[in-house]
Amino acid sequence: MQLRLYDTLMRSKRLFEPLDPARVRMYVCGPTVYDFAHIGNARPVIVFDVLFRLLRHLYGPERVVYARNITDVDDKIIARATEEHPGLPLNEAIRIVTEATDRQFHEDVEALGCLPPTIEPRATGHIPEMRALIERLIGDGHAYVAADHVLFAVGSMPEYGMLSKRSLDDMLAGARVDVAPYKRDPMDFVLWKPSKPGEPSWPSPAGIAVEGRPGWHIECSAMAWKHLGETFDIHGGGIDLVFPHHENEIAQSRCAFHTPIMARTWMHNGFLQVEGEKMSKSLGNFITIRDLRAEWPGDVIRFQMLMTHYRQPIDWTRSATEQAAQALEGFRQVITTAQARDGRLSTPVLEALADDLNTPQAIVELHRLAAEARRGNFHAACDLRSTCRFLGLTLAGDSLQDIRKRQRGDIDEAHIAALIDARTKARAARNFAESDRIRDELGAMGVVLKDSKEGTTWEIAG
RNA sequence: GGCCACGUGGCGGAGUGGUUACGCAGCGGUCUGCAAAACCGUUUACCCCGGUUCAAUUCCGGGCGUGGCCUCCA
Numbered sequence: 001m002q003l004r005l006y007d008t009l010m011r012s013k014r015l016f017e018p019l020d021p022a023r024v025r026m027y028v029c030g031p032t033v034y035d036f037a038h039i040g041n042a043r044p045v046i047v048f049d050v051l052f053r054l055l056r057h058l059y060g061p062e063r064v065v066y067a068r069n070i071t072d073v074d075d076k077i078i079a080r081a082t083e084e085h086p087g088l089p090l091n092e093a094i095r096i097v098t099e100a101t102d103r104q105f106h107e108d109v110e111a112l113g114c115l116p117p118t119i120e121p122r123a124t125g126h127i128p129e130m131r132a133l134i135e136r137l138i139g140d141g142h143a144y145v146a147a148d149h150v151l152f153a154v155g156s157m158p159e160y161g162m163l164s165k166r167s168l169d170d171m172l173a174g175a176r177v178d179v180a181p182y183k184r185d186p187m188d189f190v191l192w193k194p195s196k197p198g199e200p201s202w203p204s205p206a207g208i209a210v211e212g213r214p215g216w217h218i219e220c221s222a223m224a225w226k227h228l229g230e231t232f233d234i235h236g237g238g239i240d241l242v243f244p245h246h247e248n249e250i251a252q253s254r255c256a257f258h259t260p261i262m263a264r265t266w267m268h269n270g271f272l273q274v275e276g277e278k279m280s281k282s283l284g285n286f287i288t289i290r291d292l293r294a295e296w297p298g299d300v301i302r303f304q305m306l307m308t309h310y311r312q313p314i315d316w317t318r319s320a321t322e323q324a325a326q327a328l329e330g331f332r333q334v335i336t337t338a339q340a341r342d343g344r345l346s347t348p349v350l351e352a353l354a355d356d357l358n359t360p361q362a363i364v365e366l367h368r369l370a371a372e373a374r375r376g377n378f379h380a381a382c383d384l385r386s387t388c389r390f391l392g393l394t395l396a397g398d399s400l401q402d403i404r405k406r407q408r409g410d411i412d413e414a415h416i417a418a419l420i421d422a423r424t425k426a427r428a429a430r431n432f433a434e435s436d437r438i439r440d441e442l443g444a445m446g447v448v449l450k451d452s453k454e455g456t457t458w459e460i461a462g
Numbered sequence: 463g464g465c466c467a468c469g470u471g472g473c474g475g476a477g478u479g480g481u482u483a484c485g486c487a488g489c490g491g492u493c494u495g496c497a498a499a500a501c502c503g504u505u506u507a508c509c510c511c512g513g514u515u516c517a518a519u520u521c522c523g524g525g526c527g528u529g530g531c532c533u534c535c536a
Contacts, residue, residue, distance in 0.1 A: 029536075032534090032535095037536090038536085040535085041536055042536090043536065044536055045536090074534075076534085164465080164466075164531075164532095165465075165466065166465050166466080166531090166532085169464095170464055170465050170532090171464080171465080172464090189534090190534085215534080217534080237536065238535090238536030239466090239467080239530065239531085239536080240530060240531065240535065241531095241535095241536065242466085242530090242531075243465090243466090243532070244531085244534080245534075268536095270467085270468085270529095270530090271467090271529065271530055271536080273529075276528090278530095280535090307474070307475070308474085309475085311467095312475085312476095313467080313468060313528085313530090315474090317473095317474090319473070319474080320473090320474060322486090323474060323486055323487095324474095326485090326486070327485065330485095352476095358476075358477095360474095360475055360484080360485095361476060361477085361483085361484085363475090363476095363485080364475095364476075364483070364484045365484095367484065367485060368484085374500075375501080427495080430495075432495055432496070435495090435496090436495095436496070436497085439496090439497075439498095448498060448499090449497080450497090450499060451494075451496095451497075451498075452499090459498085459499090
């Protein structure tokens with residue numbers, strides 16, 4: 001089976017061939033740990049988890065290295081720590097913020113069915129590598145020291161701008177920010193900057209006397225280098241990272257190692273909106289993974305995410321969540337009633353995934369398997385179970401009815417049972433006017449009845 | 463303002479230079495006292511205007527709309 005992936009650099013789907021099939025290497029930009037992860041953060045985590053699973057299947061679980069970093073030194077972290085723990089020393093406050101956020105993030109992604117990456121490097125654990133990179137860049141004339149900062153000289157790299165398809169001229173034309181006076185070129189970016197008093201700080205490179213801290217982009221170049229090497233196979237993240245973050249990573253790594261590439265394939269997931277609007281705190285439609293998890297199992301959130309191809313924009317809506325929950329419930333029932341065991345991974349699903357992670361197409365196949373299983377094909381039920389699990393959908397949690405009951409919270413089961421009992425008596429007496437009246441009364445409460453030979457059961461309406 | 467994406471039926475959402483995916487909803491049928499569930503069948507589409515072509519939803523140009531980046535926001 002051939003894997004084809006869309007490469008942002010080439011703007012086309014290309015056959016994926018690892019540099020070393022015995023060690024397939026992927027790097028994905030992870031979270032900055034200062035606040036609860038939101039549903040937009042969940043997208044790359046889920047998307048690249050699917051890719052991780054597929055790579056493990058294609059090349060062998062032991063032959064895939066997936067690195068997803070944790071950024072634990074950053075302006076926003078400092079700001080949050082200062083704000084939340086004004087009485088504490090800054091470093092102590094930062095530790096509290098990053099540790100709590102880190103823990104929450106891992107609870108969230110585990111609930112979303114994501115495998116742990118092979119390695120989760122932290123920025124603060126790679127300061128020596130960052131300094132080494134910076135020294136190299138300065139030595140080769142790709143970076144310079146100015147006002148206790150180290151800056152990358154974009155003019156030293158003719159191909160700067162390739163990934164985001166913009167020239168230095170374009171960028172200048174669009175610039176809306178004041179340029180720091182010490183920059184040689186307005187587009188030069190910070191590799192290292194001096195720390196203010198109290199801020200996290202480390203000995204600076206390049207003979208700078210005052211202590212400092214890294215710029216935003218250098219950490220990823222350093223961590224990718226340490227754990228994956230000078231060049232590797234796949235680099236992923238959200239589309240908003242294309243510029244400047246990934247553009248700058250490429251500049252740093254390629255210039256430091258004199259390589260024609262940093263990663264062979266650059267992958268970017270599309271942006272996410274909420275109910276047709278940009279998600280923002282000011283609009284009040286900011287959805288954290290934690291909020292969503294309070295209402296829905298991680299399976300449902302994951303499935304909803306996979307209903308849309310990863311490169312498409314996705315509009316996160318309540319009705320789409322309902323639809324995801326419903327579809328998943330269909331699969332769950334098929335697997336449960338058939339008492340399905342382990343089956344085979346669906347080849348059409350693998351083929352859909354191998355075509356640039358076409359998860360909607362894969363879901364089509366899940367529906368087909370479910371339909372076949374409902375017609376009595378036991379093997380289809382088993383295959384559905386295994387394939388869902390492969391996709392990270394356990395289907396092991398609450399039924400949709402349990403979820404709805406929990407969400408409603410106001411279900412008076414005794415009252416419902418009493419009404420059903422009265423209706424059963426009416427039906428036995430063939431008083432259908434009364435039995436229908438009771439059913440309508442329950443219907444108004446959102447309760448739907450199901451009559452069978454074994455008796456009457458009820459459900460919450462969808 | 464500059465650069466880059468996206469725009470498919472009531473909703474979600476793939477895909478393709480010509481044979482109208484798929485799911486939900488709707489409609490018809492089987493089943494049922496009537497329903498619900500399940501199963502069978504089925505209607506509705508490719509933002510607008512040009513161009514290329516025997517043929518465009520699919521390629522090219524323009525417009526409109528939405529979004530992203532240029533403000534260390536995935």
